[in-house]
């Protein structure tokens with residue numbers, strides 16, 4: 001056998017470049033296969049690890065496409081949709097809910113434009129209860145502290161917990177005091193001007209009454225997102241309880257899907273009920289009964305936010321409103337009574353960061369960092385234009401969008417233990433802080449839930465969907481998320497596997513071609529071997545062996561390429577996949593010995609298969625024709 | 632006692648061509664005894680190579696009978712022929728036909744590989760020494776002269792200790808000096824080992840060194856006097 005090997009090996013050496021290229025071809029095909037199988041194995045493991053690392057089993061989000069939701073659930077990226085944070089209270093009422101935690105995820109684009117910081121606004125207590133695996137690391141580390149003697153910041157070596165969680169603190173909404181005594185609470189996001197008809201005036205020239213207009217200052221305020229509620233009742237009398245305790249009794253009529261009307265029967269004045277910009281919660285009490293004596297099917301109304309006119313409740317997007325200065329109370333100096341509780345330059349937001357965020361950002365406990373949050377703002381600009389008809393210059397006003405940066409100072413108060421998940425690269429701040437600085441007033445991207453009994457998930461899901469007041473919510477179990485992602489990846493995998501399959505077929509044809517060529521080139525030699533005693537079997541064996549050697553060497557080369565290039569392959573797949581959405585945090589290309597051994601033997605099988613035909617051709621050559629005709 | 636190692640009767644090889652049948656050999660009767668040194672001569676196209684190929688079991692016979700070492704082979708097909716060839720026959724060609732990737736020694740050893748015989752390096756070296764190439768055993772064919780290559784080929788043919796050595800114009804590619812040397816070597820081997828030798832040659836001088844000459848013309852054996860070569 002070793003003699004055959006020697007002979008085969010020497011033959012391959014004869015055309016070094018050709019053999020090398022063929023081996024390379026097989027190598028690439030095998031490398032692709034090894035990587036794909038490695039990816040196949042690794043992706044599932046990484047995904048499973050991510051899913052089990054979530055801590056909660058169910059996620060409630062705003063309605064969206066399932067894959068997007070999965071992406072948001074696992075990676076915190078994708079196009080975001082929001083829930084209002086009172087959904088938490090409502091979901092908590094469900095008997096099956098054991099624990100839950102509200103979350104607001106917000107990606108913050110890095111200043112250099114490369115990637116983003118993933119910020120999570122969380123409620124520390126419920127979050128750490130549901131996700132005990134997310135905890136403060138403990139190790140030898142340096143902390144930046146204030147030296148009590150010199151008053152200077154110094155780095156101190158400490159062996160122990162790496163800081164702490166952020167302290168819970170109150171984050172006040174902005175407030176606008178209305179003349180009617182109500183307070184509009186929300187998030188002030190801009191200022192503008194507003195023109196309103198203020199009255200009528202007699203025009204001395206024409207002698208007619210004309211409207212006088214007055215410009216008011218307007219303040220844009222973000223109110224909690226309103227949910228589209230569906231009114232199922234045609235008409236009913238009921239009581240609306242406002243958050244501040246006052247009640248409105250009246251007849252409720254459906255105007256359309258998104259609007260209903262309460263006609264105040266008690267004749268209370270406009271002033272009294274005009275809670276134009278109130279964030280009070282309207283609630284239809286249980287005593288609500290239908291006018292016709294029937295029952296109410298599915299009560300809505302609980303999320304109504306604005307009362308435009310007396311008795312009118314409208315539920316609508318978008319959620320920024322402008323309050324004009326004529327509605328706002330003024331103090332003794334004539335200033336508008338508005339409280340803007342925006343964090344100032346000096347206020348510092350406590351942040352707990354993931355292990356990798358600390359490593360890559362060279363951050364340690366006690367250190368401060370400033371981040372700029374980009375916002376789009378509208379600005380009115382005046383422009384001179386020449387009228388094409390009259391040829392006259394005209395001044396027009398145009399609204400343009402420009403980006404505004406708000407700088408915030410964060411102080412790292414804790415560093416998390418490495419968990420091998422997306423948490424490692426995340427930044428955690430108090431939920432209200434996140435809602436404030438990312439301008440997502442009272443909004444959430446999701447609520448993580450742990451059920452008492454996971455088996456009752458379908459019932460829980462049904463109940464959530466049946467509660468109209470929850471609006472457009474979606475319940476996703478992480479098992480589903482996993483399934484969705486695996487499904488998606490499966491489709492991609494089938495595609496990629498077909499590519500690998502084609503690569504293998506091409507390699508097979510390549511090998512066959514190479515060997516056939518070398519067989520034809522050596523026709524005479526084969527004839528000679530037959531003349532000096534080689535049987536068909538001997539020749540077959542020799543040629544077959546050559547093919548198998550090529551493929552075995554290709555197999556070894558391919559495995560080496562895959563294993564040693566594994567980190568690059570990982571990076572490549574990660575890069576491609578992250579473009580499409582979620583990629584698990586753990587290693588996604590994982591080579592098991594089975595894969596490597598399997599692929600190596602696969603390459604040999606490739607050799608066995610592709611060698612048969614050329615070997616048969618060689619073996620069946622008649623000696624005489626091979627010798628005489630091979631010229 | 633002189634045994635008959637090759638015996639043919641009415642040996643025919645007919646090539647079926649589009650233009651019609653071509654009888655390369657048209658009824659050849661030969662008897663060659665053990666230890667005989669026979670030369671085959673004849674004009675180009677007379678069927679010398681064809682005859683040698685048939686005697687050497689390299690090709691299938693169209694009709695007639697052929698006994699090699701007392702065994703009838705005329706009915707045998709390729710897979711049978713190879714066994715007879717392996718056991719009894721050594722070949723030498725005009726173009727030497729060494730395997731270019733193998734050294735002289737490896738070329739000589741090659742037949743053992745196919746015969747499933749145990750390795751026998753000492754015999755291979757002995758044979759190379761016998762043909763006067765003791766100093767060249769690890770050379771690749773391209774580093775050897777024509778005469779040397781032919782001697783390697785002779786050593787290779789002898790490796791399996793065949794009873795019969797068939798040589799098709801073994802000196803055809805060599806100059807007269809080397810031709811003479813090779814021919815003498817064959818003659819010596821024939822004498823020393825009692826090896827039956829059938830050699831095709833165009834060279835009458837060399838042919839005359841043989842025990843006898845078989846003249847071929849148009850696929851048939853003709854008497855010496857009738858051969859055009861003789862005149």
Ligand SMILES: Nc1ncnc2c1ncn2[C@@H]1O[C@H](COP(=O)(O)OP(=O)(O)OP(=O)(O)O)[C@@H](O)[C@H]1O
Nearest residue numbers: 646653654655673674675676677678679680681682
């Ligand atoms: N494979 C073949 N197919 C058809 N005809 C063939 C074949 N091989 C040989 N022949 C023909 O058979 C005849 C005998 O050929 P052969 O090679 O035996 O002659 P030769 O005596 O060896 O000639 P040379 O001295 O030129 O080598 C020739 O006419 C040749 O053309």
Ligand SMILES: [Mg+2]
Nearest residue numbers: 679680681799
């Ligand atoms: Mg010839």
